[in-house]
Amino acid sequence: MNLIRSLWIALIVSMFCAIATPEASAFCGFYVAKADAQLYNQASQVAIARSGSQTVLTMANDYQGEVRDFAMVVPVPVVLQPDQVQVAEPSIMARLDAFSAPRLVEYFDPDPCAPPDFEIWDRSSAAAPLAEAPVQKSSSRALGVTVESQFSVGEYEIVVLSARESHGLATWLRQNGYRMPAGADRLLQPYIRQNLKFFVAKVNLEEYESSGFQALRPLQIQYESPRFMLPIRLGMLNATAAQDLIVYILSPEGQAEVTNYRTVKIPSDAELPLFVQDEFSGFYKAMFGKAYEREGRNVAFLEYAWDMAGCDPCSAEPLTPAELRQAGVFWLPNPNRAPDWSRPTSVFLTRLHIRYSRDRFPEDLSFQQTGNRSFFQGRYVLRHPFTETTETARCPAGRQYQRELPRRFEQQAQTLAQLTGWQLSDIRRRLPSIQITPISLWQRLWTAVWGLG
Amino acid sequence: MLIADARFSQIFCLLLFLGLGIFTRDWSLQPVNIGVTILTCLTVQTGWMLACRREVSALVSSLPSALITSLGLSLLLRAESWLPMALAGSIAISSKFLFRVNHKHLFNPSNFGIVIALTLTSAWVSPGQWGEESSYALLFLGLGGLVTKLAGRWDTTGLFLGSYAGLEAARNLWLGWSWDVWLHRLSSGSLLVFAFFMITDPRSIPDSRTGRMIWALGIAGLTFWLRNFCFISTAAFWALFLLAPLGSLIDRLWPAARFTWQPPIKADAKSDAKPDAKSESEANVTLQYSQHSPGIL
Numbered sequence: 193m194n195l196i197r198s199l200w201i202a203l204i205v206s207m208f209c210a211i212a213t214p215e216a217s218a219f220c221g222f223y224v225a226k227a228d229a230q231l232y233n234q235a236s237q238v239a240i241a242r243s244g245s246q247t248v249l250t251m252a253n254d255y256q257g258e259v260r261d262f263a264m265v266v267p268v269p270v271v272l273q274p275d276q277v278q279v280a281e282p283s284i285m286a287r288l289d290a291f292s293a294p295r296l297v298e299y300f301d302p303d304p305c306a307p308p309d310f311e312i313w314d315r316s317s318a319a320a321p322l323a324e325a326p327v328q329k330s331s332s333r334a335l336g337v338t339v340e341s342q343f344s345v346g347e348y349e350i351v352v353l354s355a356r357e358s359h360g361l362a363t364w365l366r367q368n369g370y371r372m373p374a375g376a377d378r379l380l381q382p383y384i385r386q387n388l389k390f391f392v393a394k395v396n397l398e399e400y401e402s403s404g405f406q407a408l409r410p411l412q413i414q415y416e417s418p419r420f421m422l423p424i425r426l427g428m429l430n431a432t433a434a435q436d437l438i439v440y441i442l443s444p445e446g447q448a449e450v451t452n453y454r455t456v457k458i459p460s461d462a463e464l465p466l467f468v469q470d471e472f473s474g475f476y477k478a479m480f481g482k483a484y485e486r487e488g489r490n491v492a493f494l495e496y497a498w499d500m501a502g503c504d505p506c507s508a509e510p511l512t513p514a515e516l517r518q519a520g521v522f523w524l525p526n527p528n529r530a531p532d533w534s535r536p537t538s539v540f541l542t543r544l545h546i547r548y549s550r551d552r553f554p555e556d557l558s559f560q561q562t563g564n565r566s567f568f569q570g571r572y573v574l575r576h577p578f579t580e581t582t583e584t585a586r587c588p589a590g591r592q593y594q595r596e597l598p599r600r601f602e603q604q605a606q607t608l609a610q611l612t613g614w615q616l617s618d619i620r621r622r623l624p625s626i627q628i629t630p631i632s633l634w635q636r637l638w639t640a641v642w643g644l645g
Numbered sequence: 646m647l648i649a650d651a652r653f654s655q656i657f658c659l660l661l662f663l664g665l666g667i668f669t670r671d672w673s674l675q676p677v678n679i680g681v682t683i684l685t686c687l688t689v690q691t692g693w694m695l696a697c698r699r700e701v702s703a704l705v706s707s708l709p710s711a712l713i714t715s716l717g718l719s720l721l722l723r724a725e726s727w728l729p730m731a732l733a734g735s736i737a738i739s740s741k742f743l744f745r746v747n748h749k750h751l752f753n754p755s756n757f758g759i760v761i762a763l764t765l766t767s768a769w770v771s772p773g774q775w776g777e778e779s780s781y782a783l784l785f786l787g788l789g790g791l792v793t794k795l796a797g798r799w800d801t802t803g804l805f806l807g808s809y810a811g812l813e814a815a816r817n818l819w820l821g822w823s824w825d826v827w828l829h830r831l832s833s834g835s836l837l838v839f840a841f842f843m844i845t846d847p848r849s850i851p852d853s854r855t856g857r858m859i860w861a862l863g864i865a866g867l868t869f870w871l872r873n874f875c876f877i878s879t880a881a882f883w884a885l886f887l888l889a890p891l892g893s894l895i896d897r898l899w900p901a902a903r904f905t906w907q908p909p910i911k912a913d914a915k916s917d918a919k920p921d922a923k924s925e926s927e928a929n930v931t932l933q934y935s936q937h938s939p940g941i942l
Contacts, residue, residue: 358821382820418876446725446767451878452829454670454776488778554825560878563767564673564725 235436237285238422241520242561243444243536245418248520252285252410262408263370263394265426267383269417271340272352272391279346280410284518288440290508292496292543294458294570296472297505301578304593305586335360340389346409347400353390357381361390370394373429383423412520422557424548434489434549439557441544442521444536446565447497450544451558454491458545459483459611463573465604467622475572478612480545490552496543497568540565575600577626597626652709655842659716662783662838666720670774679719681727685734686715693742711738713842717755720838721882722768729766733758746893750849753885760886763879770879775834783837801850802840804861809836812869839881851892853901860895863888 239250251266332339336356343350355361358380362372370392383390393411400408427435441448449455459479468475483493503510513524516539523536546557577597601623609616666674690711694704714737724730737758744751762768775783810831817827844850844864851857864884871880 378821382822385820420876449771449773451771451773452833453773455771455773488776490777554823555829558876558878560769562723562769562771564723564769565767566725 235438236427237289237438237440239285239288239440239442239519240420240422240559241442241522242420243523245416246414246522247417247420248412248414248522250280250284250410250412250520252280259395259400259408260397263392265365265370266391266393266413267388267423267426268352268391268413268415269388269419270415271354271389272350272413272415273341274343274345274350276414277343277345277350277391278412279348280412280520281515281518282405282407282409284515285410287508287511287515288519288541288543289438291503291506291511292440292498292541292569293507294460294476294495294572295505295507296469296572296574298469298574298576300576301593303578303580303590305590332364335364337361337364344396344399345411347395347403347405348393348411349396351392353392355380355384355390358384365392375429376426379426379429382425414520414522420559420561422559424546424553424556428548428550428553434547437546437548438495439544439546439559440519441542441559441561442500442516442519443540443542443561444523444538445561446540446563447494447568448542448544448559448561449494450492450546451560452555453546453553453557454487455494455544456483456487456491457568458493458495458570460568460570461573462607462611463575463604464608465601465619465623466574466576468572468608469574472572475608475612476570478614480547482611482613484547488552489547489549492557493545494542494568495545495570496541497564497566498541499565499567500539500541503569577624594626601626652713655713656709656716659713659720659842663716663720666774670776673723673771673774674719675727678724678727678730682719682730682734683712683715685731686711686718686738689735689738693738697742710848714738714754714758717838717842718758721755721770721835722759722762723771724762724766724768729762729768732766733762733768736761747896749893749896751893752889753843753846753849756843756882756885756889759879759882763882770835770882772833772835772878775837777829777832783834783841799845800854801857801861802845804858805844805865806840808862809865809868812865816869816873835879836881839885844885849889849892851895851899851901853896853899856892856895856899856901859899860888860892863891 237252239252241248241250251264337360338354340352340354341350342352353361353364355364358377361380361384362377365372391413395408422437422439424437464475480493484491500510500516511519513527516524521539524539525535525537546553577600578593602620605616605619605623608614608619663674663679667676687708690707691704694707699707715734718730718733718737722730722733724733737754740752740757741750741754744757759770763770810827813830814827817824817830844861851860864881867884867888868881871877871883877883
């Protein structure tokens with residue numbers, strides 16, 4: 193990890209996050225999410241469960257530096273008390289990721305010579321779905337900094353600060369062992385003047401070592417505020433390249449969208465050559481990059497939008513009610529209590545993928561929930577041809593099917609080239625070769641007269 | 646004379662942006678919804694005109710306004726099905742006939758339809774779906790219209806945008822943001838459509854220039870407050886909705902000649918060419934006034 197990366201990667205969430213850290217590293221926000229998201233060099237993951245103005249924000253990171261160097265500063269709209277902060281199950285982000293990740297599905301062509309069966313396509317699509325997830329305290333008053341609350345949660349030590357001016361806050365952080373990157377003072381000011389508080393977390397090494405966890409667990413905070421935004425400016429302070437942010441928004445209403453940038457659906461439902469199965473991550477990364485450039489590098493991509501009650505096809509088992517509660521969904525009825533009909537019972541998941549850089553994303557992200565309950569998923573199709581050559585050649589429909597395969601492969605190659613920018617000639621070289629059964633003269637004549645091959 | 650009707654340039658611009666959205670942007674624009682909205686607005690307009698026993702010529706003359714209302718709704722409002730769009734269209738047109746003060750609309754019809762749909766249905770407005778490039782194109786065309794005076798009360802647009810931009814600039818300066826943040830906040834397609842095509846509706850905004858200045862400043866101020874202190878992404882629509890009833894009060898305090906879409910036949914050439922430039926002292930000059938011509942959006 194380079195210095196920049198370990199220095200501050202801030203980001204955040206409810207309002208954003210800044211980072212500071214002891215020694216030379218600090219980490220704020222998320223960067224490299226998890227295995228599935230290793231697809232991206234710098235990816236943060238945030239889950240926001242929101243109903244009305246109640247918000248539960250889960251910040252996960254895959255911090256890979258020295259744990260003692262970890263620290264993050266997250267601007268929050270209210271002073272958080274101990275009962276508003278907890279550590280979440282480490283697996284919850286991985287579950288959300290696996291469930292909503294763009295997926296590759298496979299279909300197998302039926303025997304073209306088999307008797308007509310009107311249900312055959314339904315059967316084939318239901319039979320073979322295979323999903324693959326791509327997927328110092330005395331000076332505080334003089335500095336204008338107030339320690340609003342201070343407590344420990346799990347392996348984290350939390351301090352919630354309010355400040356009157358940015359220089360005082362930066363000085364306080366430095367005096368308390370956090371190394372602030374150049375330019376941080378200036379960037380903290382807008383948040384201070386918006387009356388935001390600063391949620392500062394670092395690791396209690398003793399607690400961490402005794403916890404037995406191999407990685408830092410996600411931090412989860414809850415608060416009530418009309419603000420529905422995700423500050424990203426602090427996280428860009430030291431970034432030299434675009435960063436990836438994946439936001440899971442859980443809502444009782446419908447799709448969520450970004451209100452101050454365009455929200456665009458990622459290209460989906462494309463039929464691709466079979467070799468993509470072995471390099472789906474590479475395909476998706478290339479396709480995302482192409483779409484990102486095509487849209488002007490300043491949009492949010494919608495990768496998934498679905499009611500959590502189901503999925504089709506499922507890339508992972510839907511989250512259980514208990515898992516949803518771990519992800520912050522607070523409005524689901526408690527099974528141990530009498531039914532409360534005033535509470536919403538549905539959960540709609542929206543997965544947004546935002547690749548942001550300082551020049552194209554000057555403003556923090558604002559979101560809204562909408563009543564749009566239409567489903568969407570990033571879904572890519574592999575269609576395996578029926579390869580039993582001798583069987584295929586035994587009937588006219590089979591021979592016709594055989595002759596159409598090269599055209600289908602070419603179409604798939606062109607689709608792949610268009611989506612990824614890969615060289616068409618390279619793709620063609622990797623297409624399967626089909627042995628076409630020779631057709632006799634009388635068969636050609638028959639075809640010309642009756643239209644059958 | 647029909648070609649001189651400013652509403653046709655409005656229709657042209659709105660169709661242009663609707664086309665832009667359909668063909669170049671992922672806006673979730675559904676042709677069925679657009680069709681239903683247009684049909685609903687035209688039908689409801691016809692129904693109300695017949696119910697009010699207006700002449701056929703008056704009915705025909707009013708249809709472009711209903712079309713503009715429907716195009717505005719199609720551009721700004723999103724819904725999963727056609728029902729909320731039909732409801733918004735019906736309510737928008739009906740508001741022109743139900744809420745009138747001194748033969749003038751109390752609410753901007755499109756704005757009224759949008760706010761009611763947002764409140765009662767699952768419809769939503771997507772302020773971010775234009776993108777900066779589209780916003781710049783819109784700004785360019787809008788300013789073009791401003792310069793060429795193709796439509797009604799463009800001074801209102803100028804003051805609204807100017808004062809809102811000024812308030813946002815002051816906030817930006819106070820917070821210490823870089824100026825690209827300010828530019829980005831202003832490049833909202835919804836805000837510009839609102840400014841160029843909704844707040845310019847001469848049939849629902851004050852008649853006098855002084856009144857319009859106060860009106861525009863009020864809406865800009867309320868929009869600024871709702872967006873930055875109440876965090877409402879559809880702030881402008883709510884601001885216009887909340888301040889609309891004050892329009893009749895402003896007209897009473899600062900009376901002026903009523904605007905007409907079609908060039909006056911008997912008025913002098915000067916007033917024909919520059920209906921907006923009339924001074925307060927000309928408030929009692931009688932221009933041809935078609936009671937049937939509704940508002941813009």
